[in-house]
Amino acid sequence: MLLAIDTSAGSSVAVVDYDRGVLAEASDLGTRGHAERIGRLISDALEQAGVAPAELSAVAVGMGPGPFTGLRVGIVAARTFALAAGKPVVNLVSHDAIAFAAYRDGREGPLLVVTDARRKELYWSFYDGADELGLPVRVDGPGLAKLDELPHPDAARLDAASVSAAALGLLAEHTWKNKRPFAAGEALYLRSPDVTPSAGPKRVTG
Amino acid sequence: MNREEPLVLGIETSCDETGVGIVRGTRLLSNTIASSMEEHARYGGVVPEVAARAHLEAMGPAIEAALAEASVRPDELDAIAVTSGPGLAGALMVGVGAAKAMAVALGKPLYAVNHLVGHVGADVLDAGGGPGHPVEVPTIALLVSGGHTSLLHVRDLTGDVELLGETIDDAAGEAFDKVARILGLPYPGGPQIDRAAAAGAPNAIRFPRGLSLPKDMAKHRYDFSFSGLKTAVARWVEQKTDAGEQLPVADVAASFREAVVDVLVTKAVNACLDRGVPRLLLGGGVVANARLREVAAERCAEAGIALRIPALSLCTDNGAMIAALAAQLIMAGHEPSTLDFGADSTLPVTDVQVR
Numbered sequence A: 001m002l003l004a005i006d007t008s009a010g011s012s013v014a015v016v017d018y019d020r021g022v023l024a025e026a027s028d029l030g031t032r033g034h035a036e037r038i039g040r041l042i043s044d045a046l047e048q049a050g051v052a053p054a055e056l057s058a059v060a061v062g063m064g065p066g067p068f069t070g071l072r073v074g075i076v077a078a079r080t081f082a083l084a085a086g087k088p089v090v091n092l093v094s095h096d097a098i099a100f101a102a103y104r105d106g107r108e109g110p111l112l113v114v115t116d117a118r119r120k121e122l123y124w125s126f127y128d129g130a131d132e133l134g135l136p137v138r139v140d141g142p143g144l145a146k147l148d149e150l151p152h153p154d155a156a157r158l159d160a161a162s163v164s165a166a167a168l169g170l171l172a173e174h175t176w177k178n179k180r181p182f183a184a185g186e187a188l189y190l191r192s193p194d195v196t197p198s199a200g201p202k203r204v205t206g
Numbered sequence B: 001m002n003r004e005e006p007l008v009l010g011i012e013t014s015c016d017e018t019g020v021g022i023v024r025g026t027r028l029l030s031n032t033i034a035s036s037m038e039e040h041a042r043y044g045g046v047v048p049e050v051a052a053r054a055h056l057e058a059m060g061p062a063i064e065a066a067l068a069e070a071s072v073r074p075d076e077l078d079a080i081a082v083t084s085g086p087g088l089a090g091a092l093m094v095g096v097g098a099a100k101a102m103a104v105a106l107g108k109p110l111y112a113v114n115h116l117v118g119h120v121g122a123d124v125l126d127a128g129g130g131p132g133h134p135v136e137v138p139t140i141a142l143l144v145s146g147g148h149t150s151l152l153h154v155r156d157l158t159g160d161v162e163l164l165g166e167t168i169d170d171a172a173g174e175a176f177d178k179v180a181r182i183l184g185l186p187y188p189g190g191p192q193i194d195r196a197a198a199a200g201a202p203n204a205i206r207f208p209r210g211l212s213l214p215k216d217m218a219k220h221r222y223d224f225s226f227s228g229l230k231t232a233v234a235r236w237v238e239q240k241t242d243a244g245e246q247l248p249v250a251d252v253a254a255s256f257r258e259a260v261v262d263v264l265v266t267k268a269v270n271a272c273l274d275r276g277v278p279r280l281l282l283g284g285g286v287v288a289n290a291r292l293r294e295v296a297a298e299r300c301a302e303a304g305i306a307l308r309i310p311a312l313s314l315c316t317d318n319g320a321m322i323a324a325l326a327a328q329l330i331m332a333g334h335e336p337s338t339l340d341f342g343a344d345s346t347l348p349v350t351d352v353q354v355r
């Protein structure tokens, strides 16, 4: 049984189990205010599921891609919750949860998952299809592109405004059960901080 | 909840230090600080996004180190505390997210507190791990760092704090960084200016004291301004350089530092005298500046003001002071915060705790 957290778009928290499926999901679609919401969402999801932290086997977290301020809140919450509860963390690419849910709902073949990166840019990931276990096969990305420069223009495009922690958690359960590798522990900002090293002081006199 | 001597873990992420500290009542058990200062060096100042990314990576290790050093298991804690503001929004959010998750995971109460009042709260602790003591009130508090320059009147640490004044432009620590750049010295500027100033004369150049003229004192008696001072230093340096003269770096550094320290201490002592408060407490990273401590000690002694300066490890931003303030709130009977507060980059000092 897993607690799953994703704040790469809105804020979503779920409790899922491999055998019993989704036990609870608490989400807020707002793309701001992740820090305000995260505590209540975790608390609500656990309460609705009737699950105590000690009963969990791990915490699953979406590593993005996503706008950095909100993305970090979910990642730090997942890590700190896991640390306090003495549980491991498993990392997933957030787009994989979107693709996983799409294939599970009957989509087939190549798929370009797209989410908003703000500043007239998009995050994208490209999938070949689902494998024999129903897990999405990502063959390119995640990446960042300008609005009109998305790769794989011929593929079916799936624009998502949210990432479901329930889908993320179920994907984590299947990944775990089938001993597939999880994602790395780095937040997928896909952008460097907006700074340029200083060129030295400017003159104040003419 | 244990309200006698609560065991509290405090998380601080308002600027570039990831601080996690643990206290039991007024006793310091651990004070772990991870700083991203070196990552900011090439930018000449704290870059908010760089700081926030560093907080995310440092948070888990800092919590683990603080628990290990204090020999405390998470489930033994009575409460979790966190800085809600003021500070850098993106950086604060990392601490808020971590603290909420920890509180929910442990089923423990959560206290969201004010960073500036936390600096005052640091004074209850003994850096050596001794028993500590309550903050003597009323007191004036002068809090000076790279992120803030504030003068407070504290009548009750947990319930009655008044902002007397603050900087209207740069923080004092920022002014040190900017003037260091003008002088070709590396970041962070405070220690560099201090070192360069050692061989200089503090009265070699008369740089302006911001907001100290009679016309300014009417409206900004306790406010600070360092932007004009920085420009005055830059202009002075340019004139010397343009004239092909050698730059007396030590004199510029010493005279600049004197201007900053003079205005800080003058306004703080004025506040003590005006308000009839015989105590001054210093806090914030700029307290590391030896000249500030020296001048404050001299002028407080002359004016009959008792000066308190917590150990430097408790003056720079840290989680222990946040835990200490929350412990004071708990001991004074205050109820926990809800799970719904956010990061408030402009949280006023009158809000000691955010519900």
Ligand SMILES: [Zn+2]
Residues within 6 Å of the ligand: B115, B119, B145, B147, B148, B284, B285, B316, B317
């Ligand atoms: Zn501070």
